[in-house]
Amino acid sequence: MKRRDNAEGLTILKLGGSVVTEKGALLTPNMPAIRRLAREVSDAGVSPLILVHGGGGFGHPLAERYGIKDGFREPQQLIGFSKTHEAMVSLNRFVVEALVEEGVPAFGMPPSSFTVTRGGRVASIHDEPLRMALSLGLVPVLYGDVTLDLERGFTVLSGDQIAALLAVRFEAKRIIMGVDVDGLYTEDPKINPSARLIRHLTLKDLEEVWGGIRGSSSTDVTGGMMGKILELIPPIKHGAKALIVNALKPGNVYSALKGELVGTEITKE
Numbered sequence: 001m002k003r004r005d006n007a008e009g010l011t012i013l014k015l016g017g018s019v020v021t022e023k024g025a026l027l028t029p030n031m032p033a034i035r036r037l038a039r040e041v042s043d044a045g046v047s048p049l050i051l052v053h054g055g056g057g058f059g060h061p062l063a064e065r066y067g068i069k070d071g072f073r074e075p076q077q078l079i080g081f082s083k084t085h086e087a088m089v090s091l092n093r094f095v096v097e098a099l100v101e102e103g104v105p106a107f108g109m110p111p112s113s114f115t116v117t118r119g120g121r122v123a124s125i126h127d128e129p130l131r132m133a134l135s136l137g138l139v140p141v142l143y144g145d146v147t148l149d150l151e152r153g154f155t156v157l158s159g160d161q162i163a164a165l166l167a168v169r170f171e172a173k174r175i176i177m178g179v180d181v182d183g184l185y186t187e188d189p190k191i192n193p194s195a196r197l198i199r200h201l202t203l204k205d206l207e208e209v210w211g212g213i214r215g216s217s218s219t220d221v222t223g224g225m226m227g228k229i230l231e232l233i234p235p236i237k238h239g240a241k242a243l244i245v246n247a248l249k250p251g252n253v254y255s256a257l258k259g260e261l262v263g264t265e266i267t268k269e
């Protein structure tokens, strides 16, 4: 990896589960996409960088089957908690291995081992290992994970929530959300073909187009596009620039990392 220190500060890149896993399939990584994205991350050479990936067909179906998000009710769920975490660990391995093969000093870090939630929201985070990894020049690779929860016993922590939280805490300059659609539209393009892709909007504009934002249709226990936007609001208020880009289209993530405007950009004002 050609490393270029970004004078503008930390970049956080979240790759959605619909990008790194095969849609509708169980426990199937999208290896061509993972390898291509690893190359794009390597070629862009951005540092410091935190990568976060979603669960897709690894995390969501298991979390749903065992009711992990709603918390502990009965001991039979415990095996489901283990299975959901294990599925995410194995997906993380595919992502980390691909990055390492491309020369990116990736470091898989399970959020469940350094965060605790309360009612599904992060209540405490031991961020020292993350800070140390970043200052050495490693690329932490986090993911949506199960967590131990002060109210529910356990729950699911989305990659979007952890990405947004770290963007605020580490004062990230950019948060790039790699998804399977081109960005935000004026209306739902599946319903209205004259819907236009929005290139740039402010938090104020966002309130006006709110009605056009639709959730994704496949199983997602953590909120779809609407949830994503809600998570992005605090980092944007803190001054981070958010980008929603189609990571399934080759070159988009590379361009976004290089600072080009692809997809939809959301800024404070």
Ligand code: IPE
Residues within 6 Å of the ligand: 015, 016, 017, 018, 053, 054, 055, 056, 057, 059, 060, 063, 084, 088, 143, 144, 145, 146, 156, 157, 158, 159, 160, 220, 221, 222, 224
């Ligand atoms: C979900 O992570 C993780 C689990 C279900 C354990 P995300 O919520 O970040 O995943 P995607 O991006 O929506 O698939």
